[in-house]
Amino acid sequence: MTAAPGNRTPSGNGLLEIPFTASSLSHVRFHAGEWATRSGLPRDRRAEFVLAVHEAVSHAVRHGTGHGRLHLREEQGALHCHVLGAGPSPSRADDTGAREACGTDTTESSGEDLAAVRRLTDHLSIGTAPADGTVARFTFTLPAG
């Protein structure tokens, strides 16, 4: 489902960029939730937003380099989330700590987190960016008004 622009006045919420590692997931969730609150996302939808952000970021930590960046942007009546950093690891040895801190990477868990994101969001796409490797993008439509 593609997000349709809502008929609403922008909240004025600015771009939020948060670097993340396995040890900063609660920090990322808190900032994402507060940012979504300032944008006017209703409470129940906000819980879904925070869960989607967490699962996408956790996926990047588990299956990517162990760190990355979260970009949040409000535009055209929707919240746009980009999770950058699921690219190839520069050094597998460097990743070990981060991966262990974020749980075991199993075949079962691989993909389930993004499947959860897909169910929660209005639109999810996975692409690549030259400097960041894999990028997960999803949107949450804001209510009209």
Added chain:
Amino acid sequence: MPVAVDARTMAVEGMRLGDHAFAHYADDDDRWEVLSTFTQIGLTNGEKVIALGDPAVEHVDVLERLSTWSPTAEEAWIRGQLEITSMRALIHPDRRFTAGRQIGRLREESVRARREGYAGLRSVIDMAWVQDLSMDVEGVMHRETHADALFADRTYAEICTYDRRRFDPDVLEAMRVGHPVVLLERPGDLAVHHSVNGVHLIGDADAATAAPFEAALRDALTDAATAGHLLLDLTRLCFLSVTCARSLVRLVANARSCRRVDVLCSSFHARLLDGVGGGVLKNLVLPHPSKSSQ
């Protein structure tokens, strides 16, 4: 010394106006996390926040530390929604702390905040002021246990944060017991409280806390095998990841001797547990959406 977990323990994200909380730390970085989280939630809710910091820490450093979890702290400080001060300044021109003087001043600030159009007032108080003003512990305890009127109309909330390196364990325990709310040490922590009613999980269940989360569930299900029934209270759980929700459902599914597991949780967590397979388990009873806590 670990701080006990009980029916009053909660994560800082769960605090509301009207709450009076005990917080604690033993690390100079960790000390700011609860305070800045509490500050940011207040700023987002349109409340005024007063930070009464450690007198040994410069106000500019307090602002910088609060900004770590509170990205709007500096803007709020410039427009006056966030004030950084000290207990010494709060009770000025008095030089000696009395519970009456301090409570009276906080009440004045609370009234002023609402007059200025804020939804309420939050204060964060680093209890390092106790040594700064040469206050005796009995006097502080008297204040902590006689401040109910400040919170009665639910327009004021307060965190009193104690450095475990400065206070004796007995004093800390007395202060903990003297507060209606006790906070987890850091955002993202998970705590477990076993009561006669069942097991209560408090805080965040994610990859960082998955091991104690699963261990607590496993132990509780084993202990409940004789009775055949377990109450699982997730109402103080702030965050539940998909992976931890799946773990919960798997553990309950495998606990064949536990004929019934009743879950108390938010409607969102009920939907999540239902969505990862909990809805089809015969021994797992999830709350009806209209009956679950928000």
